[in-house]
Amino acid sequence: MPNDTQKISVKTTDFKVVGTTPDRPDGIDKVTGRAKFGADAYAPGMLHAAIYRSPHAHAKIVKIDMSRAGALKGVKAVVTRADFATGLAGENWNILENIMASDTALYDGHAICAVAATSALIARDAIKLIDVEYEMLPHVTDVDKSMASDAPVIRAGTADKSVPAGLGENVVRYHESGHGDIDAGFAAADLVIEDTFKTEATHQGYIEPHACLATLDTDGKGEVWCCTQGHFNVQKVCAALVGTETSQIRVTASEIGGGFGGKTVVFIEPVALALSRKANRPVKLVMSRSEVFRASGPTASASMDIKIGMMKDGRMTAASAVYRMQGGAFPGAPMEFTSMCGFAPYNLENVHQIGFDVMTNRPKQAAYRAPGSPMAAFAVESVVDELCNELGLDPIEVRLMNASHEGTKASYGPTFQRIGLVQTLEAAKAHPHFTAPLAENTGRGISCGFWFNHGGETSVTMALSEDGTVALSVGTPDIGGSRASMGQMAAEELGIPYEDVRVTIADTATLGYNEISHGSRVTYASGLATIEAARDTLKKLCKRAAAKWGIDEDAVAWVDGCAVPSGANAGDFDPLPIGKITRSMGRTGGPIVGHYEATPEGAGVSFATHIVDAQVDPETGKTAITRYTVVQDAGKAIHPTYVEGQFQGGAAQGIGWALNEEYIYGTDGRLQNTIFLDYRIPVASDLPMIDTVIVEVPNPGHPYGVRGVGETSICPPLAAVANAVSGAVGVRMTQLPMTPPHILSELGKKARAKKGGANG
Amino acid sequence: MVEVNLWSGLRSLADGHETVDVDAKTVGEVLSGLIRAYPALEDPIEAGVSVAVDGRIIASALDEPVNPDSEVFLMQRLKGG
Numbered sequence: 001m002p003n004d005t006q007k008i009s010v011k012t013t014d015f016k017v018v019g020t021t022p023d024r025p026d027g028i029d030k031v032t033g034r035a036k037f038g039a040d041a042y043a044p045g046m047l048h049a050a051i052y053r054s055p056h057a058h059a060k061i062v063k064i065d066m067s068r069a070g071a072l073k074g075v076k077a078v079v080t081r082a083d084f085a086t087g088l089a090g091e092n093w094n095i096l097e098n099i100m101a102s103d104t105a106l107y108d109g110h111a112i113c114a115v116a117a118t119s120a121l122i123a124r125d126a127i128k129l130i131d132v133e134y135e136m137l138p139h140v141t142d143v144d145k146s147m148a149s150d151a152p153v154i155r156a157g158t159a160d161k162s163v164p165a166g167l168g169e170n171v172v173r174y175h176e177s178g179h180g181d182i183d184a185g186f187a188a189a190d191l192v193i194e195d196t197f198k199t200e201a202t203h204q205g206y207i208e209p210h211a212c213l214a215t216l217d218t219d220g221k222g223e224v225w226c227c228t229q230g231h232f233n234v235q236k237v238c239a240a241l242v243g244t245e246t247s248q249i250r251v252t253a254s255e256i257g258g259g260f261g262g263k264t265v266v267f268i269e270p271v272a273l274a275l276s277r278k279a280n281r282p283v284k285l286v287m288s289r290s291e292v293f294r295a296s297g298p299t300a301s302a303s304m305d306i307k308i309g310m311m312k313d314g315r316m317t318a319a320s321a322v323y324r325m326q327g328g329a330f331p332g333a334p335m336e337f338t339s340m341c342g343f344a345p346y347n348l349e350n351v352h353q354i355g356f357d358v359m360t361n362r363p364k365q366a367a368y369r370a371p372g373s374p375m376a377a378f379a380v381e382s383v384v385d386e387l388c389n390e391l392g393l394d395p396i397e398v399r400l401m402n403a404s405h406e407g408t409k410a411s412y413g414p415t416f417q418r419i420g421l422v423q424t425l426e427a428a429k430a431h432p433h434f435t436a437p438l439a440e441n442t443g444r445g446i447s448c449g450f451w452f453n454h455g456g457e458t459s460v461t462m463a464l465s466e467d468g469t470v471a472l473s474v475g476t477p478d479i480g481g482s483r484a485s486m487g488q489m490a491a492e493e494l495g496i497p498y499e500d501v502r503v504t505i506a507d508t509a510t511l512g513y514n515e516i517s518h519g520s521r522v523t524y525a526s527g528l529a530t531i532e533a534a535r536d537t538l539k540k541l542c543k544r545a546a547a548k549w550g551i552d553e554d555a556v557a558w559v560d561g562c563a564v565p566s567g568a569n570a571g572d573f574d575p576l577p578i579g580k581i582t583r584s585m586g587r588t589g590g591p592i593v594g595h596y597e598a599t600p601e602g603a604g605v606s607f608a609t610h611i612v613d614a615q616v617d618p619e620t621g622k623t624a625i626t627r628y629t630v631v632q633d634a635g636k637a638i639h640p641t642y643v644e645g646q647f648q649g650g651a652a653q654g655i656g657w658a659l660n661e662e663y664i665y666g667t668d669g670r671l672q673n674t675i676f677l678d679y680r681i682p683v684a685s686d687l688p689m690i691d692t693v694i695v696e697v698p699n700p701g702h703p704y705g706v707r708g709v710g711e712t713s714i715c716p717p718l719a720a721v722a723n724a725v726s727g728a729v730g731v732r733m734t735q736l737p738m739t740p741p742h743i744l745s746e747l748g749k750k751a752r753a754k755k756g757g758a759n760g
Numbered sequence: 761m762v763e764v765n766l767w768s769g770l771r772s773l774a775d776g777h778e779t780v781d782v783d784a785k786t787v788g789e790v791l792s793g794l795i796r797a798y799p800a801l802e803d804p805i806e807a808g809v810s811v812a813v814d815g816r817i818i819a820s821a822l823d824e825p826v827n828p829d830s831e832v833f834l835m836q837r838l839k840g841g
Binding site: 416601 | 772773803816824836839
């Protein structure tokens with residue numbers, strides 16, 4: 001497979017199904033309410049679970065007394081950490097410690113114990129009867145304060161060997177990369193700008209809370225139904241945490257009401273399994289919204305120093321960055337991706353970046369669309385904007401002058417293969433939005449963004465029915481319309497109508513291991529596997545036709561859904577449609593099933609350029625996004641409408657991150673805004689229609705040139721919106737979110753400075 | 761021999777070297793060669809790395825071929841949302 005990928009032949013034209021926009025197979029179920037999500041499963045005798053969570057940011061757990069809760073009528077089981085596997089190490093230990101504390105509550109909302117009862121109400125009442133004795137410990141929730149030498153230590157000895165000596169105990173991982181001579185580069189510049197930026201933690205804001213239904217028998221056999229981006233990962237983690245064999249747990253992924261990276265993580269399924277094992281009954285566990293905010297995985301927050309040197313003509317001479325990323329009470333803040341992504345759009349001879357992974361008393365951060373990259377883009381693209389403003393240069397021309405292209409040595413080291421950044425900038429420059437007149441109090445922001453793509457283990461099966469229709473089984477949960485795009489790619493290869501393919505997200509007992517739906521990998525990797533499974537199927541169909549005609553297999557080709565004789569000596573036979581071959585397959589060799597299992601390694605990186613207009617009310621500080629255009633390289637858009645949806649979704653979430661969303665912690669270390677009324681995500685009335693331009697620069701590692709599109713779209717918005725707001729108010733906004741009070745405060749400082757200057 | 765570029769954070773584990781030459785025909789042999797040369801690299805490699813070979817980022821497959829003139833960079837393993 002890997003060698004095949006390298007030599008892959010990329011088809012970019014003459015598609016019949018790919019590039020069209022058929023209805024998604026799950027559409028009617030979702031708009032009519034028939035689709036089954038995580039909380040929609042029921043089982044006979046099912047119990048309901050609830051989790052007791054720490055009200056403290058940092059505290060030693062002295063004693064857990066569950067006697068009153070256990071005695072409540074209707075309570076059937078209670079569990080603590082003692083009911084899970086022992087002897088775990090590495091990430092499995094981190095996951096277990098996060099979902100069920102051992103001896104210390106590490107953040108507000110940290111799970112301490114759980115109950116299962118005959119109703120959800122009784123389970124919640126039982127939680128109130130649990131008595132936990134704590135010994136309070138000092139806490140820290142800010143990344144810069146946590147790096148200080150006198151900061152409370154979250155867990156001594158957690159740092160890995162990458163961390164240089166002399167840093168605080170809470171700095172647990174370190175990244176450094178770059179090339180060239182940045183000192184010489186800065187010395188050669190006509191202008192050097194250095195600035196510091198901060199972003200707060202935000203939540204993915206998926207509408208569906210985490211939910212599952214689990215059964216675990218005393219013999220170690222279990223079943224889990226849950227909403228997740230990766231049910232094979234859930235299977236693996238659950239088996240380890242409850243102490244059984246992986247194959248004994250069968251996990252089925254429900255429909256998913258949003259994930260965006262936040263459902264790549266396991267939070268509740270092992271708890272439900274442990275309760276089920278004790279109660280010997282199925283257990284359903286559904287998080288409340290407050291629990292989702294307090295105890296699932298928000299993004300990292302960031303504190304960043306950026307320095308860029310530029311010549312008067314716009315050429316960049318050097319760039320450096322320090323990224324301090326707060327990742328909660330466990331290692332894992334994505335500082336390496338922040339470091340690698342920040343300067344990736346630029347062809348730099350001299351570049352250097354450092355990243356710190358810093359622990360605090362907050363929930364363990366999780367991925368959120370291109371984890372770490374949006375923060376880096378915010379900081380870097382803001383400084384690029386400052387340089388353009390200072391030097392009186394066009395922001396797109398400067399980016400074009402410095403843009404990475406095929407053959408550029410990336411800021412993180414390797415040489416780029418074929419990429420489409422220049423094409424997105426050219427398309428943005430040509431878009432009417434870029435030159436449209438601006439209204440009063442309105443600024444226009446530009447930003448580029450970069451994200452990797454991923455391959456990962458992938459397994460697909462394609463079974464033909466006697467009537468010639470197709471059952472395609474994939475193992476990557478559909479988080480963005482992927483069943484439609486898989487169906488399209490299968491139909492394209494087989495030469496049959498899209499409607500003749502039914503795509504199912506198969507459970508963990510049905511297919512080989514499939515990596516999580518993350519890293520924008522599904523349309524790339526499951527798509528590639530679908531195409532290869534279809535080609536495997538076609539070989540088998542051609543073999544049946546060859547046998548029927550009595551000719552060599554190599555003398556049969558597949559054209560428009562039919563086997564046809566191919567070549568001078570193949571003979572003269574009528575085309576044999578798929579349905580005629582499958583009708584008799586039971587009598588000509590048995591069922592026809594194509595499959596493909598591999599780890600595709602040809603994922604192509606992706607770039608985007610965004611343009612945004614932001615109007616700021618100087619009286620209230622409220623920002624209105626008045627126009628937004630996303631330009632992104634998709635490689636090949638299999639289903640253009642869903643590609644546009646990904647572009648628009650990333651922009652919408654980025655706008656929320658830029659303007660409103662933030663985790664607010666009190667001085668007591670407790671999260672202050674745990675519901676959507678206090679944590680405001682953008683709604684439709686907050687947004688303009690987000691325009692999109694799909695650029696297609698084929699990825700050489702996919703048969704149709706596909707690049708993942710799900711994540712890159714959230715990389716530019718933070719910076720693009722900040723640049724637009726900065727332009728509108730005449731103040732460089734260096735901290736997110738740019739809430740009305742924050743903007744008014746900056747305007748006040750500006751007015752006072754102006755007044756002071758006038759007086760002086 | 762294949763020249764392997766380390767990210768700066770790893771250099772302290774490889775006697776300060778920016779690049780390490782290893783005898784390898786595959787990504788798997790690159791990684792095992794690095795560990796043989798500098799055992800301190802085992803922990804970060806086992807924790808998860810990707811290998812960029814001529815610009816292609818290999819996340820998992822140890823059987824990916826590597827040529828003596830390949831550009832090879834060790835990178836931290838990619839995770840996405």
